[in-house]
Amino acid sequence: MGQGDRLRQYQGRLKRSFCGTPGNHYVKRVTPTIRLQREPFDAAAETARMTRGRSDIGALVTFTGICRADENGEAIAALTLEHYPGMAEAEIARHVEEAVARWPLLGVTVIHRHGRIAPGEPIVLVLTASSHRQAAFAAAEFLMDYLKTRAPFWKQVEKPGGASWVEAKAADDTAAGRWSSPPPRREAAK
Numbered sequence: 124m125g126q127g128d129r130l131r132q133y134q135g136r137l138k139r140s141f142c143g144t145p146g147n148h149y150v151k152r153v154t155p156t157i158r159l160q161r162e163p164f165d166a167a168a169e170t171a172r173m174t175r176g177r178s179d180i181g182a183l184v185t186f187t188g189i190c191r192a193d194e195n196g197e198a199i200a201a202l203t204l205e206h207y208p209g210m211a212e213a214e215i216a217r218h219v220e221e222a223v224a225r226w227p228l229l230g231v232t233v234i235h236r237h238g239r240i241a242p243g244e245p246i247v248l249v250l251t252a253s254s255h256r257q258a259a260f261a262a263a264e265f266l267m268d269y270l271k272t273r274a275p276f277w278k279q280v281e282k283p284g285g286a287s288w289v290e291a292k293a294a295d296d297t298a299a300g301r302w303s304s305p306p307p308r309r310e311a312a313k
Contacts, residue, residue: 155219155231159211161238166248173230173250180229182256184263186249192242200281202246204237211235211275218269222251225265226258233266235276 156169166187174180190202219231230252240246247270251262270276278289 153223153228153231155216155223155233157212157215157219157232158234159206159208159215159237160234161236163236163245164234164248166245169232169234169248169250173232173252177229177252179254180252181254182259183230183250183252184256184259186247186263186267187245188247188267190240190242190244190246194280197282199242200283201242202240203279203281203286204235204240204246205277205279206235206237207275214273214275215270218266218273222262222265226251226253226262228253228258228262231262231266233270235270235274237276 156173158164166185170183170185174183191199193199215233215235219233222228222231228251230250232248232250234248236244236246247267249263249266249270251259251266253259253262279286280289
């Protein structure tokens with residue numbers, strides 16, 4: 124099964140399953156977009172794709188992570204991101220499903236690049252849409268905290284002195300820890 128076939132398979136599963144969880148009041152169907160790709164993405168085009176023809180979206184939060192040219196004052200030549208195809212998409216989908224269960228979302232897009240990424244190039248895009256800003260902001264933060272700490276990606280940084288694998292940061296784990304408690308009861312998306 125090729126990469127495109129796996130992507131269509133995950134998108135098909137997502138279309139069927141993201142209607143919220145039993146007991147919540149969320150009834151709108153969310154069809155998330157999840158893509159892992161080598162090539163850069165166009166955040167403006169993805170935003171337009173999500174909002175085109177939609178009058179129910181009152182808030183759209185967009186986060187784009189960009190490769191920096193230095194870390195702690197030391198130059199970076201590039202990042203190389205590796206992932207386990209199939210597993211990475213499934214794990215991201217699982218966390219998108221959790222975000223949809225926690226907040227009244229009307230749309231979710233997660234695009235994560237892999238391969239060699241030069242400074243100034245985009246790495247990750249998270250878009251969350253809702254009727255109101257609070258849910259869109261919280262869901263975007265939740266998804267980024269997950270992507271930084273638990274998504275199955277391995278990051279290698281190239282510096283003038285050589286390449287090394289990046290270790291997890293305690294600050295990122297602390298940020299992600301705030302989501303470990305059960306979500307508060309929420310209102311339906313309108």
